[in-house]
Amino acid sequence: MFRALVVDRDTPPTLRDVDDDFLPKADVTIAIEYSSVNFKDGLALSQNGGGVVRTFPLVPGIDLVGTVEHSADPVFAVGERVILNGDGIGEKYFGGLAERARVRSDALVALPDGLTAERAAAIGTAGFTAMIAVLALERNGVVPGSGEILVTGAAGGVGSIAIALLAGRGYTVVASSGRAETEGAYLRGLGATTVIDRSEFSEAGKPLQKQRWAGAIDSVGSSTLANVLAQTSYGGTVVACGLAQGADLPTTVMPFILRSVTLTGANSVEAPAALRKQAWAALANELDGELLDSMTTTIGLSDVIATGAQILAGSIRGRTVVDVRC
Numbered sequence: 577m578f579r580a581l582v583v584d585r586d587t588p589p590t591l592r593d594v595d596d597d598f599l600p601k602a603d604v605t606i607a608i609e610y611s612s613v614n615f616k617d618g619l620a621l622s623q624n625g626g627g628v629v630r631t632f633p634l635v636p637g638i639d640l641v642g643t644v645e646h647s648a649d650p651v652f653a654v655g656e657r658v659i660l661n662g663d664g665i666g667e668k669y670f671g672g673l674a675e676r677a678r679v680r681s682d683a684l685v686a687l688p689d690g691l692t693a694e695r696a697a698a699i700g701t702a703g704f705t706a707m708i709a710v711l712a713l714e715r716n717g718v719v720p721g722s723g724e725i726l727v728t729g730a731a732g733g734v735g736s737i738a739i740a741l742l743a744g745r746g747y748t749v750v751a752s753s754g755r756a757e758t759e760g761a762y763l764r765g766l767g768a769t770t771v772i773d774r775s776e777f778s779e780a781g782k783p784l785q786k787q788r789w790a791g792a793i794d795s796v797g798s799s800t801l802a803n804v805l806a807q808t809s810y811g812g813t814v815v816a817c818g819l820a821q822g823a824d825l826p827t828t829v830m831p832f833i834l835r836s837v838t839l840t841g842a843n844s845v846e847a848p849a850a851l852r853k854q855a856w857a858a859l860a861n862e863l864d865g866e867l868l869d870s871m872t873t874t875i876g877l878s879d880v881i882a883t884g885a886q887i888l889a890g891s892i893r894g895r896t897v898v899d900v901r902c
Protein backbone atom coordinates (compact mmCIF):
# COMPACT_ATOMS: atom_id res chain seq x y z
CA MET A 577 0.00 0.00 0.00
CA PHE A 578 1.11 3.60 -0.54
CA ARG A 579 -0.33 7.08 -0.01
CA ALA A 580 -1.78 9.13 -2.86
CA LEU A 581 -3.72 12.36 -3.08
CA VAL A 582 -6.82 11.68 -5.15
CA VAL A 583 -9.07 14.17 -6.95
CA ASP A 584 -12.55 12.95 -7.76
CA ARG A 585 -15.62 14.57 -9.31
CA ASP A 586 -18.02 16.38 -6.95
CA THR A 587 -16.02 15.54 -3.79
CA PRO A 588 -13.09 17.32 -2.11
CA PRO A 589 -9.62 15.82 -2.75
CA THR A 590 -8.52 13.18 -0.23
CA LEU A 591 -5.29 11.55 0.91
CA ARG A 592 -5.81 7.80 0.54
CA ASP A 593 -3.98 4.51 1.04
CA VAL A 594 -4.07 2.69 -2.30
CA ASP A 595 -2.31 -0.31 -3.82
CA ASP A 596 -0.48 -0.85 -7.13
CA ASP A 597 -3.72 -1.91 -8.86
CA PHE A 598 -4.87 1.72 -8.49
CA LEU A 599 -2.08 2.89 -10.84
CA PRO A 600 -2.65 2.84 -14.60
CA LYS A 601 -0.39 0.70 -16.79
CA ALA A 602 2.66 2.55 -18.19
CA ASP A 603 6.33 2.00 -19.07
CA VAL A 604 8.11 3.12 -15.93
CA THR A 605 7.26 2.72 -12.24
CA ILE A 606 8.81 5.32 -9.97
CA ALA A 607 9.22 5.47 -6.18
CA ILE A 608 8.55 9.18 -5.78
CA GLU A 609 10.61 11.20 -3.33
CA TYR A 610 9.50 14.74 -4.10
CA SER A 611 6.78 16.62 -5.95
CA SER A 612 5.93 20.32 -5.74
CA VAL A 613 2.96 22.67 -5.65
CA ASN A 614 2.49 24.77 -8.80
CA PHE A 615 -0.38 27.14 -9.66
CA LYS A 616 -1.81 24.39 -11.89
CA ASP A 617 -1.77 21.94 -8.96
CA GLY A 618 -3.74 24.49 -6.94
CA LEU A 619 -6.34 24.49 -9.74
CA ALA A 620 -6.37 20.67 -9.91
CA LEU A 621 -7.07 20.52 -6.17
CA SER A 622 -9.94 23.03 -6.41
CA GLN A 623 -13.56 22.13 -7.13
CA ASN A 624 -13.91 19.42 -9.79
CA GLY A 625 -10.26 19.71 -10.76
CA GLY A 626 -10.39 23.41 -11.67
CA GLY A 627 -10.57 22.77 -15.43
CA VAL A 628 -7.13 21.13 -15.27
CA VAL A 629 -8.14 17.55 -14.44
CA ARG A 630 -9.31 15.73 -17.58
CA THR A 631 -10.18 12.35 -16.10
CA PHE A 632 -11.47 11.20 -12.69
CA PRO A 633 -10.27 9.85 -10.34
CA LEU A 634 -6.78 11.36 -10.78
CA VAL A 635 -3.63 11.75 -8.73
CA PRO A 636 -2.64 15.43 -9.17
CA GLY A 637 0.91 16.76 -9.26
CA ILE A 638 2.59 18.03 -12.45
CA ASP A 639 6.09 17.37 -11.08
CA LEU A 640 7.85 14.33 -9.69
CA VAL A 641 11.38 13.33 -8.81
CA GLY A 642 12.17 9.78 -7.75
CA THR A 643 13.88 6.45 -8.38
CA VAL A 644 13.01 3.98 -11.14
CA GLU A 645 11.58 0.77 -9.63
CA HIS A 646 10.62 -0.96 -12.87
CA SER A 647 11.25 0.01 -16.49
CA ALA A 648 10.12 -1.37 -19.84
CA ASP A 649 12.24 1.31 -21.54
CA PRO A 650 15.93 0.35 -21.89
CA VAL A 651 16.92 4.03 -21.64
CA PHE A 652 15.96 4.12 -17.94
CA ALA A 653 17.48 1.53 -15.59
CA VAL A 654 16.12 0.34 -12.26
CA GLY A 655 17.67 2.46 -9.50
CA GLU A 656 18.17 5.52 -11.74
CA ARG A 657 16.93 8.86 -10.44
CA VAL A 658 14.63 10.73 -12.79
CA ILE A 659 12.65 13.96 -13.13
CA LEU A 660 9.28 14.39 -14.84
CA ASN A 661 7.56 17.73 -15.44
CA GLY A 662 4.28 18.04 -17.30
CA ASP A 663 3.71 15.65 -20.22
CA GLY A 664 0.11 15.42 -19.00
CA ILE A 665 0.80 14.12 -15.47
CA GLY A 666 -1.50 15.70 -12.92
CA GLU A 667 -3.91 16.54 -15.77
CA LYS A 668 -4.75 13.44 -17.83
CA TYR A 669 -2.27 10.95 -16.32
CA PHE A 670 -1.64 10.17 -12.65
CA GLY A 671 0.89 12.62 -11.23
CA GLY A 672 3.47 13.18 -8.55
CA LEU A 673 1.45 13.81 -5.37
CA ALA A 674 1.76 10.18 -4.25
CA GLU A 675 4.48 7.82 -3.07
CA ARG A 676 4.49 5.91 -6.37
CA ALA A 677 3.67 6.54 -10.05
CA ARG A 678 3.62 4.70 -13.35
CA VAL A 679 4.43 7.04 -16.24
CA ARG A 680 5.27 7.20 -19.94
CA SER A 681 9.01 7.38 -20.44
CA ASP A 682 8.87 9.93 -23.31
CA ALA A 683 9.47 13.03 -21.19
CA LEU A 684 11.57 11.55 -18.37
CA VAL A 685 14.91 13.25 -17.77
CA ALA A 686 17.76 11.69 -15.78
CA LEU A 687 18.55 13.72 -12.67
CA PRO A 688 21.59 15.78 -13.74
CA ASP A 689 24.88 15.16 -11.87
CA GLY A 690 25.37 17.59 -9.03
CA LEU A 691 21.66 18.27 -8.49
CA THR A 692 19.90 16.76 -5.48
CA ALA A 693 16.40 15.31 -5.83
CA GLU A 694 14.99 17.94 -3.47
CA ARG A 695 16.51 20.83 -5.42
CA ALA A 696 15.26 19.31 -8.70
CA ALA A 697 11.74 19.36 -7.22
CA ALA A 698 12.28 22.93 -6.03
CA ILE A 699 13.04 23.84 -9.63
CA GLY A 700 10.13 21.75 -10.93
CA THR A 701 7.80 22.90 -13.67
CA ALA A 702 8.16 26.52 -12.51
CA GLY A 703 11.93 26.57 -12.93
CA PHE A 704 11.83 24.52 -16.10
CA THR A 705 9.35 27.03 -17.55
CA ALA A 706 11.50 29.96 -16.42
CA MET A 707 14.49 28.42 -18.20
CA ILE A 708 12.66 27.75 -21.46
CA ALA A 709 11.38 31.34 -21.29
CA VAL A 710 14.95 32.65 -20.92
CA LEU A 711 16.00 30.47 -23.88
CA ALA A 712 13.08 31.89 -25.90
CA LEU A 713 14.19 35.47 -25.16
CA GLU A 714 17.70 34.66 -26.31
CA ARG A 715 16.50 32.80 -29.43
CA ASN A 716 14.89 36.10 -30.38
CA GLY A 717 18.09 38.09 -29.99
CA VAL A 718 17.82 39.41 -26.43
CA VAL A 719 21.26 39.51 -24.76
CA PRO A 720 22.45 40.83 -21.37
CA GLY A 721 23.39 44.22 -22.86
CA SER A 722 19.99 44.73 -24.52
CA GLY A 723 18.42 46.67 -21.63
CA GLU A 724 16.03 46.02 -18.75
CA ILE A 725 14.13 42.71 -18.60
CA LEU A 726 10.79 42.74 -16.77
CA VAL A 727 9.58 39.72 -14.79
CA THR A 728 5.91 39.81 -13.74
CA GLY A 729 4.37 37.60 -11.05
CA ALA A 730 7.82 38.06 -9.57
CA ALA A 731 7.36 36.57 -6.09
CA GLY A 732 5.70 33.42 -7.49
CA GLY A 733 7.45 30.22 -8.55
CA VAL A 734 8.10 30.98 -12.24
CA GLY A 735 8.89 34.62 -11.44
CA SER A 736 11.36 33.91 -8.63
CA ILE A 737 13.39 31.43 -10.66
CA ALA A 738 13.25 33.61 -13.79
CA ILE A 739 14.79 36.49 -11.81
CA ALA A 740 17.58 34.27 -10.46
CA LEU A 741 18.35 32.81 -13.90
CA LEU A 742 18.33 36.17 -15.71
CA ALA A 743 20.46 37.88 -13.06
CA GLY A 744 22.87 34.93 -13.15
CA ARG A 745 23.26 35.41 -16.92
CA GLY A 746 24.07 39.09 -16.41
CA TYR A 747 20.73 40.71 -17.28
CA THR A 748 19.37 43.80 -15.57
CA VAL A 749 16.13 42.51 -14.06
CA VAL A 750 13.10 44.53 -12.96
CA ALA A 751 10.59 42.61 -10.81
CA SER A 752 6.86 43.44 -10.85
CA SER A 753 5.01 42.24 -7.77
CA GLY A 754 1.81 42.83 -5.84
CA ARG A 755 3.99 42.31 -2.78
CA ALA A 756 6.67 44.89 -3.62
CA GLU A 757 6.66 46.25 -0.06
CA THR A 758 6.80 42.97 1.84
CA GLU A 759 8.87 40.95 -0.68
CA GLY A 760 11.14 43.72 -2.06
CA ALA A 761 14.18 42.49 -0.11
CA TYR A 762 13.49 38.89 -1.19
CA LEU A 763 13.26 39.89 -4.87
CA ARG A 764 16.46 41.97 -4.71
CA GLY A 765 18.13 39.02 -3.00
CA LEU A 766 17.26 36.90 -6.05
CA GLY A 767 18.95 39.44 -8.31
CA ALA A 768 16.34 42.08 -9.25
CA THR A 769 17.85 45.57 -9.43
CA THR A 770 14.45 47.29 -9.21
CA VAL A 771 11.10 46.21 -7.78
CA ILE A 772 7.90 47.86 -8.98
CA ASP A 773 4.28 47.50 -7.90
CA ARG A 774 2.18 45.34 -10.21
CA SER A 775 -0.67 47.87 -10.01
CA GLU A 776 1.28 49.81 -12.69
CA PHE A 777 0.23 47.08 -15.15
CA SER A 778 -3.07 45.71 -13.92
CA GLU A 779 -5.55 48.16 -15.49
CA ALA A 780 -6.22 48.75 -19.20
CA GLY A 781 -3.69 51.22 -20.67
CA LYS A 782 -2.80 52.94 -23.95
CA PRO A 783 -1.82 50.65 -26.85
CA LEU A 784 1.63 52.29 -27.07
CA GLN A 785 3.39 53.64 -23.98
CA LYS A 786 6.90 54.87 -23.14
CA GLN A 787 9.41 52.25 -24.34
CA ARG A 788 11.24 50.57 -21.47
CA TRP A 789 11.69 46.79 -21.74
CA ALA A 790 14.20 44.97 -23.94
CA GLY A 791 12.37 41.81 -22.97
CA ALA A 792 9.90 40.39 -20.49
CA ILE A 793 8.84 37.09 -18.94
CA ASP A 794 5.16 37.28 -18.04
CA SER A 795 3.31 34.71 -15.93
CA VAL A 796 0.27 36.96 -15.44
CA GLY A 797 -1.47 37.55 -18.82
CA SER A 798 -4.53 39.82 -19.28
CA SER A 799 -4.11 43.64 -18.94
CA THR A 800 -0.67 43.14 -17.42
CA LEU A 801 0.63 41.46 -20.58
CA ALA A 802 -1.09 44.09 -22.76
CA ASN A 803 0.66 46.92 -20.85
CA VAL A 804 3.99 45.08 -20.95
CA LEU A 805 3.68 44.80 -24.76
CA ALA A 806 2.82 48.51 -24.97
CA GLN A 807 6.02 49.37 -23.03
CA THR A 808 8.36 46.98 -24.85
CA SER A 809 11.10 48.75 -26.81
CA TYR A 810 11.56 48.48 -30.56
CA GLY A 811 12.61 44.92 -31.49
CA GLY A 812 12.06 43.54 -27.98
CA THR A 813 10.62 40.13 -27.08
CA VAL A 814 7.99 39.16 -24.53
CA VAL A 815 7.51 35.55 -23.42
CA ALA A 816 3.97 34.74 -22.24
CA CYS A 817 3.97 31.76 -19.92
CA GLY A 818 1.05 32.18 -17.53
CA LEU A 819 -2.38 33.54 -16.70
CA ALA A 820 -2.38 34.40 -12.97
CA GLN A 821 -4.40 37.57 -13.73
CA GLY A 822 -6.38 36.13 -16.64
CA ALA A 823 -6.30 34.25 -19.93
CA ASP A 824 -7.48 37.27 -21.93
CA LEU A 825 -5.13 39.57 -23.83
CA PRO A 826 -6.73 42.98 -24.46
CA THR A 827 -4.06 44.39 -26.78
CA THR A 828 -3.85 45.91 -30.28
CA VAL A 829 -1.55 45.28 -33.25
CA MET A 830 0.34 48.54 -32.50
CA PRO A 831 3.33 47.11 -30.55
CA PHE A 832 3.87 44.60 -33.36
CA ILE A 833 3.47 46.79 -36.44
CA LEU A 834 5.07 49.97 -35.07
CA ARG A 835 7.75 48.59 -32.76
CA SER A 836 8.50 45.13 -34.21
CA VAL A 837 7.80 43.58 -30.82
CA THR A 838 7.79 39.76 -30.71
CA LEU A 839 5.30 37.95 -28.50
CA THR A 840 6.22 34.32 -28.03
CA GLY A 841 5.26 31.57 -25.61
CA ALA A 842 6.65 28.90 -23.32
CA ASN A 843 4.90 25.54 -22.90
CA SER A 844 6.44 23.20 -20.35
CA VAL A 845 3.86 20.43 -20.74
CA GLU A 846 4.60 19.50 -24.33
CA ALA A 847 8.26 20.50 -24.47
CA PRO A 848 10.18 18.03 -26.67
CA ALA A 849 12.79 15.73 -25.09
CA ALA A 850 15.76 17.65 -26.54
CA LEU A 851 14.57 20.95 -25.03
CA ARG A 852 13.95 19.22 -21.68
CA LYS A 853 17.53 17.92 -21.61
CA GLN A 854 18.98 21.28 -22.68
CA ALA A 855 16.97 23.21 -20.08
CA TRP A 856 17.72 20.79 -17.22
CA ALA A 857 21.45 20.77 -17.99
CA ALA A 858 21.44 24.58 -17.92
CA LEU A 859 19.37 24.68 -14.71
CA ALA A 860 21.76 22.28 -12.94
CA ASN A 861 24.71 24.32 -14.13
CA GLU A 862 23.46 27.86 -13.52
CA LEU A 863 21.05 28.00 -10.61
CA ASP A 864 22.76 28.73 -7.32
CA GLY A 865 21.73 25.96 -4.88
CA GLU A 866 21.65 28.17 -1.81
CA LEU A 867 19.64 30.85 -3.60
CA LEU A 868 17.18 28.13 -4.65
CA ASP A 869 16.96 26.92 -1.04
CA SER A 870 16.20 30.49 0.07
CA MET A 871 13.07 30.58 -2.11
CA THR A 872 11.88 27.06 -1.16
CA THR A 873 9.56 25.75 1.55
CA THR A 874 9.18 21.99 2.07
CA ILE A 875 5.91 20.40 3.19
CA GLY A 876 4.46 16.88 3.51
CA LEU A 877 1.64 15.26 1.47
CA SER A 878 -0.96 16.05 4.13
CA ASP A 879 -0.23 19.81 3.83
CA VAL A 880 -0.76 19.97 0.06
CA ILE A 881 -4.50 20.64 -0.08
CA ALA A 882 -4.20 23.77 2.11
CA THR A 883 -1.17 24.94 0.12
CA GLY A 884 -3.10 24.51 -3.13
CA ALA A 885 -5.67 27.04 -1.91
CA GLN A 886 -2.91 29.45 -0.87
CA ILE A 887 -1.18 29.37 -4.26
CA LEU A 888 -4.47 30.25 -6.00
CA ALA A 889 -4.83 33.17 -3.57
CA GLY A 890 -1.38 34.41 -4.69
CA SER A 891 0.02 34.19 -1.18
CA ILE A 892 2.77 31.60 -1.69
CA ARG A 893 6.30 32.96 -2.07
CA GLY A 894 8.75 31.17 -4.36
CA ARG A 895 8.57 27.39 -4.52
CA THR A 896 6.93 24.71 -2.38
CA VAL A 897 8.47 21.23 -2.45
CA VAL A 898 6.44 18.22 -1.29
CA ASP A 899 8.35 15.42 0.41
CA VAL A 900 5.78 12.72 -0.37
CA ARG A 901 7.27 10.38 2.25
CA CYS A 902 6.24 12.81 5.05
Ligand SMILES: NC(=O)c1ccc[n+]([C@@H]2O[C@H](COP(=O)([O-])OP(=O)(O)OC[C@H]3O[C@@H](n4cnc5c(N)ncnc54)[C@H](OP(=O)(O)O)[C@@H]3O)[C@@H](O)[C@H]2O)c1
Nearest residue numbers: 615729730731732733734753754818819820821843844890
Ligand atom coordinates in the same frame (compact mmCIF):
# COMPACT_ATOMS: atom_id res chain seq x y z
N1 LIG B 1 3.40 27.81 -19.79
C1 LIG B 1 3.71 26.85 -18.94
O1 LIG B 1 4.13 25.77 -19.30
C2 LIG B 1 3.57 27.14 -17.48
C3 LIG B 1 4.36 26.48 -16.55
C4 LIG B 1 4.28 26.85 -15.20
C5 LIG B 1 3.36 27.83 -14.82
N2 LIG B 1 2.56 28.39 -15.76
C6 LIG B 1 1.61 29.43 -15.40
O2 LIG B 1 2.36 30.53 -14.91
C7 LIG B 1 1.64 31.18 -13.88
C8 LIG B 1 2.49 31.22 -12.63
O3 LIG B 1 2.68 29.90 -12.13
P1 LIG B 1 3.42 29.69 -10.74
O4 LIG B 1 3.42 28.23 -10.48
O5 LIG B 1 4.66 30.48 -10.72
O6 LIG B 1 2.33 30.36 -9.76
P2 LIG B 1 2.54 31.23 -8.46
O7 LIG B 1 3.70 30.72 -7.70
O8 LIG B 1 1.22 31.35 -7.80
O9 LIG B 1 2.94 32.67 -9.05
C9 LIG B 1 2.01 33.51 -9.66
C10 LIG B 1 2.29 34.95 -9.24
O10 LIG B 1 1.50 35.80 -10.07
C11 LIG B 1 1.15 36.96 -9.32
N3 LIG B 1 -0.31 37.10 -9.35
C12 LIG B 1 -1.22 36.28 -8.77
N4 LIG B 1 -2.47 36.73 -9.00
C13 LIG B 1 -2.34 37.85 -9.75
C14 LIG B 1 -3.26 38.79 -10.29
N5 LIG B 1 -4.59 38.65 -10.13
N6 LIG B 1 -2.77 39.81 -11.00
C15 LIG B 1 -1.44 39.97 -11.18
N7 LIG B 1 -0.52 39.13 -10.67
C16 LIG B 1 -0.96 38.08 -9.97
C17 LIG B 1 1.69 36.76 -7.89
O11 LIG B 1 2.98 37.36 -7.83
P3 LIG B 1 3.23 38.72 -7.03
O12 LIG B 1 2.63 38.53 -5.67
O13 LIG B 1 4.71 38.87 -7.01
O14 LIG B 1 2.52 39.80 -7.81
C18 LIG B 1 1.86 35.25 -7.81
O15 LIG B 1 2.82 34.89 -6.87
C19 LIG B 1 0.33 30.40 -13.73
O16 LIG B 1 -0.67 31.00 -14.51
C20 LIG B 1 0.67 29.03 -14.28
O17 LIG B 1 -0.45 28.34 -14.74
C21 LIG B 1 2.65 28.07 -17.07
